Amino acid sequence: MRPRSSFRVVRFAAAAALGLALAAGAQAQEPLKIGLVYVSPVGDAGWTYQHDLARKAIEQKFGNKVQVKYVESVAEGADSERVIRELAQSGHKLIFATSFGYMNPTIKVAKGFPNVAFEHATGYKTDRNVAIYNARFYEGRYLAGVVAGKQTRSNVLGYVAAFPIPEVLQGINAFTRGARSVNPKAEVKVIWTNSWYDPGKEREAAMTLISQGADVLTHHTDSTATVKAADEKAVYAIGYHSDMSKFGPKAHLTASTHDWTNYYLETTQRVLDGKWKSGAVWGGIKDGYVKLAPMNPVVSKETQDLVKKLEGEIVAGKLHPYAGPVKDNAGKERVPAGKTMTDDEMQKMDYYVEGVQGKLPK
Amino acid sequence: MDFLVAIVVATVAAGTPLALAALGELVAEKSGVLNLGVEGMMLAGAVAGFAAAATTGNLWLGVACGVVAGIALSFVFAVAVVTLQANQVATGLALAIFGGGLSAFAGQPFVSRSIDGIRAAPLPLLGEIPVLGPLAFSFDPLVYVSLALFGAVAWFLWRTRAGLVLRAVGESPEVAHEVGYPVARIRYAATLFGGAMAGLAGAYLSLAYTPLWVEGLTAGRGWIALALVVFATWRPARVLAGAYLFGGVTVLQFHAQGFGVEVPSQLLSALPYIATIGVLVIISRDAAMVRLNAPASLGKPFHAGD
Known part of the structure; x- marks a missing residue:
């Protein structure tokens, strides 16, 4: 209607x-x-x-x-x-x-x-x-994972996710790899809500993760319920899509956000100039499409500097969240050492990497 | 132990909005009025409650506004089906859609605004008892309100004269009318009570359960409440138990996922409806059971002149 x-x-x-x-x-x-x-x-x-x-x-x-x-x-x-x-x-x-x-x-x-x-x-x-x-949302997720890995005390990270599709899995896996790059003991628990948008369920999933020991949460769903729940239970959270700090000022460590401004301005300019052409763009941090929101002051200077440095390496092409070796959580090698996952492989991702608990729902 | 407590506490919180809405609908149906618009009334209650709380900063004023919004919508429904004798099913469905659209429209300025919701508050002393404290005495105030309302509804319907009259109207409005009871007025009252409870359930969602407003916040809980009344065969105690059962399904499923146990979550989401269909099949096979509990004139309009 x-x-x-x-x-x-x-x-x-x-x-x-x-x-x-x-x-x-x-x-x-x-x-x-x-x-x-x-x-x-x-x-x-x-x-x-x-x-x-x-x-x-x-x-x-x-x-x-x-x-x-x-x-x-x-x-x-x-x-x-x-x-x-x-x-x-x-x-x-x-x-x-x-x-x-x-x-x-x-x-x-x-x-x-x-x-x-x-x-x-x-x-x-x-x-x-x-x-x-x-x-390339996963680039922001990787950096968010680094922050989470540094910040956790329980070494359990919680992830509220909507549907097990490649885009979401790229995020979960990059987050996990980021966290384990600085904290090899960190494990990620995932709860699927089977809905992009059900604040009640998202909150319930967040509460469940907290009661199972997670002390840093993040989410791939559309509401702010996860961040709010974390704030209420005095654990940390990392937002998604937008800076969600006002929904949980104490809990919100940072957020993995996207910013379409550059793309929309360039596209508009091209149409105005009569130079628009069809194509496919998959931009990341380098293009300004993916950004981390300002950090909570509880994140140490050392961690903040590390994230800055890694961000620079991603922009320079020196660091890739899916540089080999990449193992899935059943122990199978998905990318051998010395190689990097291709875009095509990423877009077909259908497994958890090492460090994510549980089995992917079929 | 701790996680068991967490499961129970989360289950009660998830079941409370279902219990509130279903108890209200139970009273309305007991008077013979089938109001399928619960989802719409819940949404209206949720948005009104949130808007009032976000504007004034007073959560309890928000709760009151949620109740009033539910009553307002059910009043429109009552005018249509009791006074104007419109088809209850069609009007109820229209109300559900209308409430959804209206709440989305009215809620535009409040989408993802942030408020501090109604928090769980352990009762002094009692809340500190190990295990039992967090299990029984550490909910948010509205949970206790819902339990009190459950007691009140059960007592009213089966222990008071007014409750008997209300049920009589639901069984046979003709006889009740002959004896001299104001059928229309009683049905109005029951319908408005149903609206108030649905509004309260909505306010619980937007102020306590997930303190925020987004379009379609109730996510189908109004329909589950409707199914719950049938599932409970119009008995308040079974409504309460059913609400916690249906609420607990999601919570349990999430805990299972967190522990890495594979569960067919889509099937579990469908469980309330499957259970309701099962109950419908069972009670419609046994005519005596239906006669005992289902209001005989449910959904039928009543003309005083017939």
Whole structure:
């Protein structure tokens, strides 16, 4: 119900804007119309919030050269196809579809609008006018793991995770490898909530991990419930997506965040210049897509310096979270010493690395 | 031992919103009104409670606002089904959807705002007894409220004259009307009580269980509460036990995962519904059981003139 009603508002706004544009006359150059589709409300933190920060950056930088519109809470699937199509029909020449589940609808709609540039986040299908972009979240996870490994006293780290897909596993495994690089005794416990977004379950999972001895938690789910639970129980937490320090000022050590600003500004510039081309981008810390949030003062200067140094090595290409040897937690060697996991192998990851407890649910 | 205590404590917390909402629905159904809009009323209660608490900083005012929001929505429902005699199933479903949309809309400015929720507070002295202290005397205040409400509902329905009248209205509104009882007014009262309890359950979620507001915070707990009433065959004690059972399933599953035990979590999530269907099958085979507990006029409108 909601996507439809909020979309209507957008449509009215679009119609009104079009009216204004016509009234203003044809002498001024028409602004580039940009549309963004969000899977949830913008809120104060989280996946969509990060995309919206980048949207604001576009508006700030390009001013009246662009006209930016967003539609929030668009369900993946049929609803999203309608919203994306309407955006294309109402003259938007650059459309960001910011959720994995918009992949097929985007590809489908794009075929009918060859002159519109479509940008789809985290998917794997491209087309003549559909580019994809993603971030190497695991690089931030590795650094977060280093902080967690240094900070833990119980050597048990807790991870609240949504679904066992490669993107989430990359995070869990990189976090584990980061932690064990500074603390070989650290072990990671994972609890799957089978939901991207159920604060009740996320909190319950966090509480369970704490009662089983975890003293640093992190999460790959969309709410701030994990950080809040940690704060309540006086253990540490590492946020995800956004800086979540205000949700648990004492618990929050840092957060592994993404920042789409650079990508959105560059893409917009390319479309304005008429130089946009389809492609696939998977950027990391080096490109400014992945960042660590400011550290809690409880993290020692030594650890903070170490993280800075490692960050520099990742940027320089000297450190890779999946440089061999990589063993899974059943003891099987996945990457031999001296080699580094390829992007393709990473995107098919379906195992826990050494240091993660338990078995992956099938 | 410690983790056993942790499991019990978490189970009670997870079961409390289910118990609250289901007890309210039980009273409404006992009067013959089937309100399927529990999920919507819970969401309204959750958002109203959170908004009030976040704006004023007063958690108990938040709880009160949650209750009022639940009552307000159930009043709309009561007008439609009791006064205007609309179809209860259709109206209830509409209420569930309406509550979901309304709460999402009203909650926009509050999405992921942060408040300090209602915390568990060990009772003085009693809370310090080893094992028993954390097990029985260390919950947040609303858990005790829910237990008191459980006692009150059980006592009211089976030990008071007013409770008897309410059940009579649910069994046979015609007879109750002939004897001179105000059927419509009683059904209003029962429906509004159901709304208040659903609102309280919602406020518990947004103020104590997960102190934050996000769209769809209840995540289907209203539907589980509905299933629970049938599962419990309209008995308050079984409602309470069922709430802890359904609440405990998730908690146990998480603990099992943390210990590295493989569990089919999707199956466990479906358990409340499977159990309810099982109970439905059993009680509908035994007509006597149904007659004993299920209100005979459940879901049927009543015209005073018929």
